[in-house]
Amino acid sequence: MSNHTETKRVLNRLSRAIGHMEAIKRMVEEDRDCSEILIQLSAVRSAINNVGKIILKDHVRHCVVEAVESHDEKTLDLFSEALDQFLK
Secondary structure, X not given: OOOOOOHHHHHHHHHHHHHHHHHHHHHHHOOOOHHHHHHHHHHHHXXXXXXXXXXXXXXXXXXXXXXXXXXXXXXXXXXXXXXXXXXX
16 A cells, blocks of 8 residues: 555554454443444445545545556456445
């Protein structure tokens, strides 16, 4: 990701999501209320989706723009496949 501008922000958010997942794992080990666990899982899912959006926007601003300008069909095809997976 040499030309991406949001790498540090992505890594920080991923670290927080990982910490949150570790806390959820402890909640399960401690036999905490299922409703509490589900709410926390929802928060992590939202955080991960937001990280995906940051990566997506950064990728469009840099790699996709460059691919369009240079007529790089392979990069555009890979982006299309990744977008399909992300939006599932």
